[in-house]
Amino acid sequence: MVANLRTLALASACAGAALLAVGCGSKTKTKPPIQWQRNMYDTQRADPQEEYTWFPDDRAMRRPVPDTVPRGRSAADSTRPDPDLLAADDHLYRGLVDGKPAESFPMPVTRALLERGQRQFNIFCAACHDRAGSGQAIVPRRGLAPPPKLWDERIRKQAVGYIFQTISNGRATMPPYRHSIPPRDRWAIVAYVRALQASVGVPVDQLDPETRKKIQTVEMPQ
């Protein structure tokens, strides 16, 4: 009897040990439970801006290799991607023709382009410039220095390529938009800015009678 009990105890101990050895958890494991050789499991790692003594300059964040420009980044500001940097077409991507601000559009100006421009202008520009381009929208009213009226003589005279560059690179407190608006859309916006400019200061007698009647009820911002 005692021998039987002993056999039973031994058998259940062995079964328990066997169960432990195979591991009976139902969760998926990503690491082996026991690592004999930890090898690359425990590498030194670093967070951005941290000290990291493995490199001679003790910085975790690496700088670009000298005299190189990482693909898709500009040399001047190598931490932000410049989507236009490696594009070959100067007219389309930089608003330049022969190194000067382009006087023409790189694509035909169609009604569809203008409508696209209107939509993108209202999304990206109207918060500051106002839908009509008066510069008296919500953001300037809350403290930003007000932008000029987009129909100012000075801006009317600017080449379309110059306005394209203003949108791409920003100006003073106006942020750059080349990261958020693709080049074709920037051109569509330029076309729409031209349409806005053309819509202000048109002599009333050049309008068709129906429009003339309509504008008598509209007040233009000064």
Ligand code: HEC
């Ligand atoms: C955050 C507000 C803000 C937004 C959004 C904004 N602008 Fe401006 N913009 C300004 C300010 C402020 C100025 C005046 C900058 C200065 O002091 O020269 C300006 C100036 C301009 C000028 C005149 C530049 C010159 O030569 O004087 C143009 C053209 C222009 N913006 C177009 C746009 C277009 C198109 C968009 C949309 C893609 C846009 N802006 C979005 C604030 C903004």
